[in-house]
Amino acid sequence: MKTLKKLDINKVATAIEADVGNALPGLRESLAQAKAGEFAQVHTPEQMVARRRGRPAGSKQAVTKEAVKIRLDADVLAALRASGDGWQTRINDTLRASLALSGALEK
Incomplete structure (x- = not known):
């Protein structure tokens, strides 16, 4: 930690930006x-x-989710995965909304 106290922020930032080839916003901060x-x-x-390993103790969600195995068409699965991280959560939200609309689940 002593080395950080002597750190010349401007000198380090200038060296990093020289390596990158352009200015980096927020680097000095x-x-x-x-x-x-x-x-x-x-x-x-x-x-x-x-x-x-794993999540720290006491970090469990209020509502736990249950792991299930589900078969989906390949094109549907590819489209969901292509939508990026969180696609499983979006599937859950979509199913919840559909069930709420049909009256099978309370909102």
């Missing part, structure tokens, strides 16, 4: 935050070993 320790966190080897 981000470096200043890192220098101040606002977003940087150092993990010791002991902390890394103590941390278990």
Whole structure:
């Protein structure tokens, strides 16, 4: 951490921007935050070993979801996956809206 205190933000930012080939908006602010320790966190080897894989304890959602196996047409699945991350959540939302419209599920 001592090395960050001596960090010349302008010099480092200039070197990074020279490598990239153009100015990077917010770079100097981000470096200043890192220098101040606002977003940087150092993990010791002991902390890394103590941390278990997966989500931290107590981070469960209020409503748990159930894993199911479903068969979809290949073109439907391709279109859903092409819509980007979160496509499974969007399927759930779409099914929920459809069931609510049909009266099978309360809104």
